[in-house]
Amino acid sequence: MAAFDSEQYDIDILDNGRTVRDFIDKKIEQLSLEVSVTTLEPFHVADLDDVYKKHLTWSENLPRVKPFYAVKCNNTPAIIRTLSALGTGFDCASKAEIELALSLGATPDRIIFAHTTKPESHIKFARTRGVQMMTFDNQDELSKIAHCHPSAKLVLRIAVDDSSSLRRLNSKFGACPAAAGKLLRRAGELGLDVVGVSFHVGCMCNDTRAYSRAIADAHQTRTFPTSGAKVLRGSTINVALDEFFPPECGVQIIAEPGRYFVESAFTLAVNVIGKRAMMEEAAEQNSNVSTLYVVMMYYVNDGVFGSLSFLINDPASGCVLPYLQKVKHKLHTSPVCLVCLLPELQVGEWLLFDNTGAYTVCLATDFNGFEKAHIFSVVTPETWQVLQDHTSDSAGSVNWTVKDSHCGHSAPGVNGGC
Ligand SMILES: Cc1ncc(COP(=O)(O)O)c(C=O)c1O
Structure with a gap:
């Protein structure tokens, strides 16, 4: 099998004990420092x-x-x-x-x-x-x-x-x-x-x-x-x-x-690009009195026409919940996806979504001319070494052996049933 080259696949090897979270924080820091207007784009990090x-x-x-x-x-x-x-x-x-x-x-x-x-x-x-x-x-x-x-x-x-x-x-x-x-x-x-x-x-x-x-x-x-x-x-x-x-x-x-x-290998980072405060009226529990609430609506640079299209197409599978990049713990969220209790966010802040590896990047469009989220992959040196060792194995295969047919069928990967 051809060499597995980290540069070719945009893979960062997490040396010096860096974690996936360290990589995300650093990436956001770099993007935020850059002067170009195109740099605050959303991105995925794939944890190999x-x-x-x-x-x-x-x-x-x-x-x-x-x-x-x-x-x-x-x-x-x-x-x-x-x-x-x-x-x-x-x-x-x-x-x-x-x-x-x-x-x-x-x-x-x-x-x-x-x-x-x-x-x-x-x-x-x-x-x-x-x-x-x-x-x-x-x-x-x-x-x-x-x-x-x-x-x-x-x-x-x-x-x-x-x-x-x-x-x-x-x-x-x-x-x-x-x-x-x-x-x-x-x-x-x-x-x-x-x-x-x-x-x-x-x-x-x-x-x-x-x-x-x-x-x-x-x-x-x-x-x-x-x-x-x-x-x-x-x-x-x-x-x-x-x-x-x-x-x-x-x-x-x-x-x-x-x-x-x-699914669990991907984390999506999106940037808050706008916000709007709206007044909403809701009835108090067990009373006729209703109260006005301020609901903040945030606009981010990836969403249901991009990496999160499953929220519309396949809502049953949507269990992703955003959390602020700067906090290490998850915030309390309501059961309805994307209606979350968050502290007030500022334009330019980043939200992270975990578990965004399945039916996300392959279904994203660039609707409205918004760029699709870039994918950065990361791997620890130990796992990278394992992948290199497996790659140099000429069969490219370690744990799986594809046996020949027992019943005269020659289909690779399948043994004929008897
Ligand atoms: C034929 C076939 N195989 C495999 C899959 C993968 O299913 P899942 O991603 O739920 O494991 C699908 C999904 O639609 C499928 O249609």
Whole structure:
């Protein structure tokens, strides 16, 4: 794998015991000192140590499950490069994501093209780049794949119960059980090689029983290995995997986590660029008397058309709360996002938001001509050394071994189920 160069990826190595917070404070100090009018732009800091810790936790808790990071969640090159060095695979949804993952060290066998509805040109692109594994859930997709990439290794996505998730996906994606048999027969008629089955329990699913049920459904579909998107706590899942897909059956398990790897790694810093005081009337509790309150509205240089678009598009996932850069503790906030009890702020002050790594930078626009937030990545020297060591390993892979098929299927990353 090519060298992992800190300058190329805008990575600051936190020497002399500096912390992420020290880096943010310094960056704000530098920006505030600069004379140029463009310097008080918003920025993200990506903590690569946080991503590395997630990798370790994953390997410890789900030793049988190889993660294929969902690039859609955050396509920052430093993140992809870090995960690539750590040996994860990648779930790509398009030609551009495949191109990005390949350019950042992934090999074709470590990519699953996991969109069930792909443009033909993207399928052809996958073929030319040697990406074999891809999902489907409908007949049209099978026809497109037969035409554009007949040697692809297919994974049937089934619809499962996603009722315990905050963002449900199964009304849009996944074949219902009744359709699955028909699709498999059609794939056979077209001479296509179906090597696996996948499911998505929905985003932000906190009920591990949903995974157990989905794993049982995957087993019910017979014949194939499982690729389950996102896994939270290992034990229940491991039990279900061992029950339905015991190690000796030779099935290889992969998963497609996005948010898990990146959400907590990012902190967003925004600058207060304006404020407005408004009078609001509110009734006193248990009385007819109403009181006038002053409500301060602050304008900051990033927001719902930028890094925080999920507050509008996906409010269920929005748990980010701002706090003042100068205070070390979080301020008391109301449950409604972005309506917070803050001390009065001055124009030019900075607010920080933690946990802004998932579905933020990839959805930002430059609406109104506001620049997208720049991303600075940081890493401790110890973790940087680990990443360098993994990079110099020619396979680029440490904890994960992709076994060959046991049942005659040649799909890299998936063992044919028996
Ligand atoms: C096919 C697929 N895989 C993986 C993911 C990642 O999900 P999450 O970021 O919730 O882990 C998604 C999200 O929409 C998806 O559609």
